[in-house]
Amino acid sequence: MASHHIPLLSSFLLILAAIQGIRAVNYAATNTASNTSDGVHYTVTNTARNTSGAIRFDNHIGFEYSLQALASTTYFIWKLFQQTNDADKKNVSKVSLFIDDMDGVAYTSNNEIHVSAKYINGHTGNLKGEITGVFYHEMTHIWQWNGNGEAPGGLIEGIADFVRLKSGYIPSHWVQPGQGDRWDQGYDVTARFLDYCNDLRNGFVADLNKKMINGYNVNYFVNLLDKSVDQLWSDYKALYHKKASIYVCGCMCTRIFL
Ligand SMILES: *[C@@H]1O[C@H](CO)[C@@H](O)[C@H](O)[C@H]1NC(C)=O
Ligand SMILES: *[C@@H]1O[C@H](CO)[C@@H](O)[C@H](O)[C@H]1NC(C)=O
Ligand SMILES: *[C@@H]1O[C@H](CO)[C@@H](O)[C@H](O)[C@H]1NC(C)=O
Ligand SMILES: [Zn+2]
Numbered sequence: 001m002a003s004h005h006i007p008l009l010s011s012f013l014l015i016l017a018a019i020q021g022i023r024a025v026n027y028a029a030t031n032t033a034s035n036t037s038d039g040v041h042y043t044v045t046n047t048a049r050n051t052s053g054a055i056r057f058d059n060h061i062g063f064e065y066s067l068q069a070l071a072s073t074t075y076f077i078w079k080l081f082q083q084t085n086d087a088d089k090k091n092v093s094k095v096s097l098f099i100d101d102m103d104g105v106a107y108t109s110n111n112e113i114h115v116s117a118k119y120i121n122g123h124t125g126n127l128k129g130e131i132t133g134v135f136y137h138e139m140t141h142i143w144q145w146n147g148n149g150e151a152p153g154g155l156i157e158g159i160a161d162f163v164r165l166k167s168g169y170i171p172s173h174w175v176q177p178g179q180g181d182r183w184d185q186g187y188d189v190t191a192r193f194l195d196y197c198n199d200l201r202n203g204f205v206a207d208l209n210k211k212m213i214n215g216y217n218v219n220y221f222v223n224l225l226d227k228s229v230d231q232l233w234s235d236y237k238a239l240y241h242k243k244a245s246i247y248v249c250g251c252m253c254t255r256i257f258l
Helices: 002-031 052-060 062-080 117-122 127-143 153-167 187-200 204-211 220-225 229-257
Strands: 032-037 040-046 094-100 106-109 112-116
Touching: 032 062, 040 052, 040 062, 052 062, 052 094, 052 117, 052 127, 062 094, 062 127, 062 153, 094 117, 094 127, 106 127, 112 117, 112 127, 127 153, 153 187, 153 204, 187 204, 187 220, 187 229, 204 220, 220 229
Parallel strands: 040 094, 094 112
Antiparallel strands: 032 040, 106 112
């Protein structure tokens, strides 16, 4: 007797499952997107769904742009780090971006990039440009070597901002070249200093990153540029001090001739 009810029950369950399945697919379609490019699988997930920042993300940045930006950012970093063969690159097959309802700006860990929906909501000015710049910085953390955890945090952040500097997506509040107190202060200060070093030797940052695959030693600066990092920092500071005085002098001369 009971066996007669089984087909009925199972078709009912099947329909129920189908309805729930459709719901799940619809939800996923608006909440997450993914794509594979150059052998890396990218996913973008907006976990902050109903917040105003998440809505701003949808309207001004969106899944499609994010997927394209992540892929082109990776490509840019491999090129800047001069990593043409797979053997040179970090072995990462999946990168996930999350837009989360959290404080701060962004962070990266375990091949996941987390960007704050609150930050997106509060940002004034060119939002797409700012978030693209954040992608460059965070994606660098995915692909850079960190000297097996021995490299100074300020250098790691400086390399991430150096990549951002080279991408052109930098905010106006960054320090100018020559500013800052220490070479390993991090972020924009160290990025500007690394840019100076990179001008002394084309590919310096790529070479430094390559050296940082298994460990870190401050003498890598000497190996690559024949000067200690402290000497390089004082040369750098002196150069911009000199440039500043030339500029003042130039103004005065112009006035005299007028
Ligand atoms: C997905 O990746 C392919 C290349 O692998 C690219 O041509 C396409 O534009 C990408 N689509 C999105 C939405 O990023
Ligand atoms: C988002 O809003 C919808 C209706 O607008 C609601 O059904 C859903 O529970 C909300 N989700 C969250 C995570 O707050
Ligand atoms: C890369 O990592 C994956 C696991 O994430 C592993 O299966 C693969 O063998 C690794 N490739 C290399 C070259 O180490
Ligand atoms: Zn960082």
